[in-house]
Amino acid sequence: MRARTVVDYAVYLLVRVVICIVQAMPARTARQLARWLAWLFCKLLRVRAEVVDDNLRHAFPQLSAQQRSALALAMWEHLFVLVLEVAQAARKIHHTNWRDYATLRNEDVLVRMLLSDRPLIVVTGHLGNFELGGYLLGILGFPTYTVARTLDNPFLDRFVNRFRATTGQYIIPKKGGYDQIVSVLASGRTMTFLADQYAGPKGCWVQFFGRPASAHKAIALLSLENDAPIAVCAARRCGNAMQIELLVYAVADPRDCPANADPIRYLTQWYTTRLEELIRHTPEQYWWLHRRWKDTRRHQLQRKQAA
Template sequence: MSRSAHAEAQNQSYRLTDWLAYVALRLVICFIQMTSLERCDRVCRLLAYLMTDWIPIRRNLLAENFQLIYPDWSLRESRKVTREMWHHLLLMCCEIAHAPRKIHRENWHEHYRISDRRGILQVLMDERPAVLVSGHFGNFELAGFITGLFGFPSTTIARPLDNGFIHDFVMGFRSLGGQHFLPKEGSAEEIQDLLRDGGKLALLADQHAGEKGCWVEFMGRLASCHKGLALFTLSSGAPMMVCSNVRRGRPLVFDLTLLGVADPQQDGEHLNGIPALTMWYNQRLEQAIRQDPEQYWWVHRRWRTPPASRVRKAA
């Protein structure tokens, strides 16, 4: 474990209540794994209906996000996408539970359709480091799973879970797919070492970065983005690859799509600085999300009030 990981681990809890929560989670996962994916799909649709129409969860936030991004939608359209979104999120959890038992090197082609294998492999097999970018869209967890299955491990950055038992379990699952983990705070040195050694850094790009972040348009509204994503590429020469992994038709069947590659060795206005590259990858994600809005996480507060100075600059 790295020094930063040790420091983060000190803030984790291993109390009895944490263990009971962990046991409850394992029981739920066991139940999901005992149930066929087809039945899981039906149960998820029922729960999505209840969470939308009977026990509305995060209704105000969802309404606010839809009003910002799709102001022309009717109430009926918003509820339809809300219902489909909850179904997607619930089914995503079921797919993650089933994937290690159902997807392997002999049958992966039954579950993934990869539109540009050559382009993806060029980045993954390059001796240079790479920054792999996605968002809270589709089943992003299983995008990392399939690349790890074929021997392309990646490292992701995330805040450790407070419950130490659950954190260890989740990290154990991710390691099955060849994914490694660095804590969000205090990992600068490890990230530099990773990129220097030609490693692959996998990041979710649509997380709020606070007032001091890089404010660019995302889905037609200003959103704060972490400057580090663009900085990793611009400072290390690592190509940035933007991908999505969207469900098609039935559970555990995906389109893994290459949305774009920004290579510092090639010319392009999108490589002229942090704001330009940040805007570029947000545009790639936006194009994909608008095609399948029901598979985006509308339940997180992506759009917040920008500082006055940024509003004046945008105007």
């Protein structure tokens, strides 16, 4: 057995032990643990502190340094609460009691689209508890297919994907999964994308919180090629841990793209703007530690030179 395999398996076992401990914790103790870990990562270790503060400074220029610091701490607490919620979900949330944990908004819109003969593209971001969102959709009887990067640790990768598949959330690997995505949409099923990550210098450049940001072209392209509406959705925490609001925020039909617009850019900017609006409602539930605005200055310089 290779040394890497031994290390990976040891990490996997450690994670399983931690999850067992978390599952046995009272809710109040788990929330206190999340607060302590948030303080540790935000105030003491200062993990990605400069990235978080720079992102918040550009997104909310009206906030003082003290307000940005408080928002960063709240974000870290949200991240750890998210992990605790996922660890406890399989034991607590079932087909018979999901209403104790989830509130549906605009559910008639979501159900109508999910039952339609047309394929559907669900777009969300690293906002709220997106993992529980997919889990709850499966409990409601609507399996989805999600694109995700394969974890470097194969034991953890299989473990995480087993949790996702418990209620019918199937994972397509980010690398080499395009044909599977096309097959899912061609058969009229539902694809889910986390659409708020940096897409590289050759992505579709759109405005996000007042700055150019590179977004993936594939979502708009798949929508156009498969006649699939795009639904911007979120699974936001409302109040205490394990209290999730499933929300259909907005829907775009590729048939309604303006005739004089580039349809790929139009749809990409449309869903990016809708995600921004959602994030502004609950900024503490967004992952500000992502380097979302890479190459922004280079892109602006290239546009000036082209002009």
